[in-house]
Amino acid sequence: MEAPAHAIDTSEVFTALGSRPEGLNSEAVTTALERYGENSLPRAEEETSFQRLLRQFRDPMIYVLIAAAVVTGLLGEVVDTVVIAAVVLINALVGYLQEGKAADALAAIREMLSPASEVRRDGSWITVDSDQLVPGDVVRLRAGDKVPADLRLFKTTSLRVEESALTGESVAADKNTRPVAADAPLGDRSCMAFSGTTVAAGSGLGVVTGTGQDTEIGRITTMLGEVERVETPLTRSMARFSSILAVGALLLAVLMVIVSVVIYDTGWAEVLMSAIGFAVAAIPEGLPAVMAITLALGVQKMAARNAITRRLDSVETLxxxxxxxxxxxxxxxKNEMTVRAIHTREHNYEVTGTGYSPEGQILVDGAAVDLGEHPDLERMAEVAVYANDASVEKRDDEWTLNGEPTDGGICTFALKAGVDKSEKRIAGVPFDSDFKYMATLDDMPDGRVIHLKGAPDRLLERCDRQRAPGGGTEPLDKAYWEEEIEAMGTRGMRVLAAAWRDGEEGRELATTDVDAGGFLFLGLYGIIDPPRxxxxxxxxxxxxxxxxxxxxxxxxxxxxxxxxxxxxxxxxxxxxxxxxxxxxxxxxxxxxxxxxxxxxxxxxxxxxxxxxxxxxxxxxxxxxxxxxxxxxxxxxxxxxxxxxxxxxxxxxxxxxxxxxxxxxxISAAVKMGRTIYDNLRKAIVFMLPTNGGQGLVIFVAMLVGMTLPITPLQVLWVNLITAVTLSLALSFEPAEPGIMKRRPRDPEDALLDSEVILRILFVSVLLGGATIAVFQYLQMNGSSLEVSRTIAVNTLVVGQVFYLFTARFSRVSALRKELFTANPVSWLSVGIMLVLQIAFCYLPFMQDAFETTGVGWFGWAVPVVVGIIVFLAVETDKLIRRLN
Structure with a gap:
């Protein structure tokens, strides 16, 4: 077709498709299936579990650790290899389990398609699987049907289609057979029924103009498949950070190897193990796991606030x-149509409450009205409840609608007014999109009454009088009502009108009775889908x-x-x-x-x-x-x-x-996302000085040719227990005051600013320098290598504990009651870490694995003194920054 189907007459559509209102024959269907294929949407390639697992290793820091494990394996250091490999696998498994299976949105869209359709072929109506429909097929639609393909309608009877999933419109769309402009928006193509939408009322016949990917919903699936996931700010920041850290660690390791071989003539095996020890020390291999666990905790907290997160990093991105x-x-x-205003010749009424719950008031000038004192309002409510096929009822403490949303809103207004349907309906004219009104003949206490409700322009054509202020009637002022209709429309309201007249005894109701006119115009309903x-x-x-x-x-x-x-x-x-x-x-x-x-x-x-x-x-x-x-x-x-x-x-x-x-x-989710980012940043700022201190110990020892104060395996131990205890404690920190008053952070900003980098360098030197000093002091005073190294490791661990206390508060002083009350998990983490460190020192199998030994009170007193010094030094630095 040269022009779109919605812009041309149905006869032209049939001609272009080689079809007719009687449908296709079997031969034409077979030919069309070969040409167009089945009426189904393509399946997207799914990510396998193995691919998802491999994706967890895409991190420069992990690459360095894998290389370290390979080298230690080649050198025969089995224990080192096993521990490094275990750290890498634990990190990967945490990400794998938390991320879950990738979603397949196209599969969900396929579920929207109708499984079977009523189609006319070879002159007879038959039911076929919807995937066998072809362009040119004639399809019958009834209330409740899912539209199986894009259809150009050529016959409609009060047909209304729920299209909100495609167009976003609050109410079902009225359908007819008249062509519209070629550039009409999707929601204005009243002569089309689209695949995946639902028939709300009426019936119709349509000829298939598009199947599969050629439908509107098919175009959406094509767009969906072309859209690539956008990297989150955290992903981008962490990728840059990981790359810089990994490259920096490798360059420094190479420098150490060159210095050791050239200047100190150290053996290659020893040099490589020391270089690996430095790389392991400098790289926070626990960071991916801490990040995944922090995000997972955020996911759980979000779920408690009714926000289910499907991708971990999305929590932080929010x-x-x-x-x-x-x-x-x-x-x-709420997608629940609500009457917000009633306009009669006498008053402008405001209706409070939202949705289909009949909770709310009817006000005039801010004061609640008594229905008995406002007969004009009572008559409007009467029409609303009688000229209506919808009902609202309470189920499981929720009010639910049976029927059309607009009718439901008007019915709810009548319940708010205190008017309910109690009299018998004798006959009715259902709503039809052609004449746009509904009328009922009802047996009321004062005799038979025709209640009329519908589009204002159609009702104005059938009225010659209007209800006058104070009661009685007066000639219809059409210009007045058109002005009020316009005013309500500019407020975003859908406007319906109400009218009535006496019915005749012994006579049923037909459209000819309504079209004969003689109605009394009562007023207008202003309806809107209001904000929650x-x-x-x-x-x-x-x-x-x-x-x-x-x-x-x-x-x-x-x-x-x-x-x-x-x-x-x-x-x-x-x-x-x-x-x-x-x-x-x-x-x-x-x-x-x-x-x-x-x-x-x-x-x-x-x-x-x-x-x-x-x-x-x-x-x-x-x-x-x-x-x-x-x-x-x-x-x-x-x-x-x-x-x-x-x-x-x-x-x-x-x-x-x-x-x-x-x-x-969403507001709560944004707050949670900001809190999670703050806590991730705190964890990084806490972990890096730890790794920096460890790396500094090995780097200095190699440069000056001294014995390593801590072994590569001991470095892995410290990193591992820090990651699963102290670093994780920061994930439980509450939101900082005023977090929702801050401007959003710039996604292009570096993860670490200059102030944080200086803090990391400062604390790294404190921890590393203190560890070297303690080790050298013990060696100079005759302590064994095992004792010296054990106390050096204790110094690192206890120094980190005291640094955790101050790192929990980025700028303000840690000497406050919140240190003890705001995050009890931090104290539990400290306790667990100390128990692990005691096992590291005193359990025989740990001593054999890590070359440690038991130490006396001095082996703990010295680390505590170092920890206090670290705490006071960082608090002094924060004080100076606050004063400046």
Whole structure:
């Protein structure tokens, strides 16, 4: 077809597809299947468990350790090889188990497709598997059916299709057979039914125009497959950090080898073991495990706050986002249509409460009304409850809807007003998208009444009078009502009208009776999918944290602007999908700097917006619930899906799933992410001086030709027990005061700034220098090599314990009550480490493995003195920095 199917008459569509309203014959179906293939979506290649395990070893620090294990194995140092290999494998297994299986979003989208369809072939209606549909097939749709392929509709009867998963619209779309403009947005293509959507009401016939990848949902899967995961700020920072550390350690190790061989003529075996000892000492091999465990703890805490994290590093990334792009329907709003305003000739009524729970009040000028004193309101509620096929009822402490969302909202208003359906319906005219009204003939106490509800323009055509202020009737003022309809529309409301007239005894109800007119116009219902109660406060919290919020929705511009204003988003107007379509990528980067609200968007628009923001240097979190959100969720730095009302495709494409569909949970998740980053940074700042001190001990010993104060195997012991005890304790640190008042950190900032680097160097020299000094003192006073090395290791370990106490507080003094109360895990970790160190010194099998020996009180007193010196020195450094 030269023109899209939605832009041409159905006769042209049939001609282009070689079909007709009676359907295809078997021969044509066979030919079409060979040409187009099955009506199914391609399967993505899944990552195997082995590939996921191998991915855990992609770290420069791990490469160095693997090389060290190979060399020690070649040299016959079996114990060293086994310990190094164990450390590497433990790190890999932690990451492997915590990360879980990679998601397959395309499989979830496939679940949305209908398994079987009613299709006309060879002149008869038959049921076939949906994957056997071909372009040109004629398909029948009924209420409750899933649309099996993209269809051009050529016959409809009150057909309404729920398309929110594709378009983001709050209400089911009315369908007809009339062509629309070629460039009409997806949500405005009223003559099309799209694969994966659901028939909400009515029936229809359509001819298949697209199958498999050629459908709208197929285009989304193609986009999803083309989107590559974005590296998180933490991943980028850690990659740079690991590379620098690994290269630095190797260069210094080479320098040591050259100096030892050239100057001291040391044997190659001894030199290589010393170089390996230095590399192992300088590289914090426990850091990957600590990082994985810290993130895993964050995942558990997030889960307790209804945020299920599917990728570990996404927890931290949430703490560094600079902008949140959010869908409207079901994310900021409840996706539950609510009557917010009632306008009669007498009053403007405000209706409080949200959703289908009949909890709320009806106010005039801020005061609750008595229904008995407001007959105009009572009549509006009467029409709402009688000209209505929906109902709301309480199940398991939750109010649920049976029927159409708009009808449910009007029904809930009637319950708030205290009006319930108690009289008998005699006849009715159901809603139809062609005439856009619903009418019922009801047997009321004062006689038969026709209740009429529908589109305001259609009701105004059928009314000649209106209810007058104070009661009675007066001639219809059509201009007045059109002005009020416009005013309510600009507030983002969907407007319906109510009217009534007396019914005739012995006569049923038909469209001709309604079209005959003579109705009394009562007033207007203003309906909207309102923001969740907690959203405005959550928006304020996120904005105070320096994060910008942008709403991207498929709904109409007026609705988007109204919701944006209500929740506190800035911006004077909504940018439409047509404007985005016309903009180049460079122009789009400029647009996203100045505007926060985007309406009538397609999946491609959402994806382009996310990419434009990322091109501007933003770290983007994207929230959504429909399959149309899946590509942009995958493209974003953090994709956040709704757990209750979100599609499985969206959840699988996302990094975080909100179990309560609550935007406010994002605020808590951002706080948790920032806390986790702070704690990771504290762990790094704690671990590096430890490794720096150990590396300094071996480096200095090799350069000056002295006996090594600690062996490579002892270095591994210290690193391992530090990682599983002291470093891990920092993962449990609570959030620092004012953490949600800070600006987001720049993702391009180095993991360690100059102040932190100076701290690391300073403490490394303290720990390393003290260890060398203690070892040399003991050697000069006749202590054995085993005793000297054991006390030297104790000095390193106890020095780290005291450094942990001060490292828990980055800037403020550690001499405060929170040192003892805020993180009890830190004290438990210290206790466990000391028990392990005592075993290291006194258990025979540990003595044999690590060449240690038991020491007296002096072997512990000296390390405690060194630890106190380290603590006081760092606290003095912090004091000086605070004063400056």
């Amino acid at each position: 703490g560094s986002v600079t902008t949140i792009c959010t869908d409207k329907t079901g994310t900021l709003t 109660d907690e959203v405005p406060e959550a928006v304020r919290t996120v904005q105070e944290a320096g994060i910008r919020i942008r709403m991207i929705t498929g709904d109409h511009a007026s609705t988007a602007s109204a919701i944006a204003k209500e929740i506190g988003l800035r911006g004077d107007r909504a940018i439409t999908g047509a404007e985005l379509e016309a903009a180049t990528d460079e122009e789009l980067q400029s647009i996203v700097r100045d505007h926060d609200v985007y309406a009538r968007t397609s999946p491609e628009h959402k994806l382009r917006l996310v990419r434009a923001l990322q091109a501007n240097g933003e770290v983007v979190a994207m929230t959504g619930d429909g399959v149309n959100d899946a590509p942009s969720l995958k493209q974003a730095d953090v994709g956040v899906a709704m757990g209750n009302k979100g599609t499985e495709a969206t959840k699988d494409a996302a990094d975080v799933v909100l179990a309560d569909d609550n935007f406010a949970t």
